[in-house]
Amino acid sequence: ALDAAHDEVRHARVIGAIAREHGVEPAVARVEALPVRDLEAIALENALEGCVRETYGAVVGAYQAARAQDEMLRFAMHGIALDEARHAALSHDLHAWLMPRISEAARARIAQAQQLMIERLREQQDDAAVGALAGLPRPEVAHAMLDALERELWHAPAQAV
Numbered sequence: 001a002l003d004a005a006h007d008e009v010r011h012a013r014v015i016g017a018i019a020r021e022h023g024v025e026p027a028v029a030r031v032e033a034l035p036v037r038d039l040e041a042i043a044l045e046n047a048l049e050g051c052v053r054e055t056y057g058a059v060v061g062a063y064q065a066a067r068a069q070d071e072m073l074r075f076a077m078h079g080i081a082l083d084e085a086r087h088a089a090l091s092h093d094l095h096a097w098l099m100p101r102i103s104e105a106a107r108a109r110i111a112q113a114q115q116l117m118i119e120r121l122r123e124q125q126d127d128a129a130v131g132a133l134a135g136l137p138r139p140e141v142a143h144a145m146l147d148a149l150e151r152e153l154w155h156a157p158a159q160a161v
Helices: 002-021 039-067 071-101 104-123 128-134 139-154
Strands: none
Touching: 002 071, 039 071, 039 104, 039 139, 104 139
16 A cells, blocks of 8 residues: 555656656645544545546556657556556455445445446546647547446456455
C-alpha cells in the first residue's frame, strides 16, 4: 500500500510536468490524514477507489499509452498503466480479504455503491480536444471498456467485487 501511495505521488509529478509543458498548471493535490475507520468504511473506500477506479484507470491508462498524441504522455502512461494495474490487483486482494469480515448488509451497501460509481464513470465526458491529445477513449469506447469490466471482473459470477 505504501509503494502504491509513492507511485501516486510520482504519477502526479510526471503528469503535472507534462501538463505544464502544454501550458496548464495542475491543481495542488491535498491529502488529509484519515481517522481510524471501521472495516466497512475501509472496504467501501477500497471497493470504490481501488476495485473500480484503479481498475478502470489501468485500462484507460493502457489505452492512452497506445493512443496519446503526445509522445511523452504515451511513454508516461505506459508505466502508469502498469502501476495502476498493480494497485487494482492489490485492491481486489484486499477486497477478497475484507468482504467475509463484514456483515451481509454492509456487503450489499458496498455492491450498491460500486454500481453507482460505475454509472458515474459512464456519465463522465471529457473535452474532445484534450481527450484526443491525451489519447482518452471516446465515450463509446469508454462504455465498451466499462461493459467488459462489468461482465468479466466486477460482476463475474465466481466472485463478488
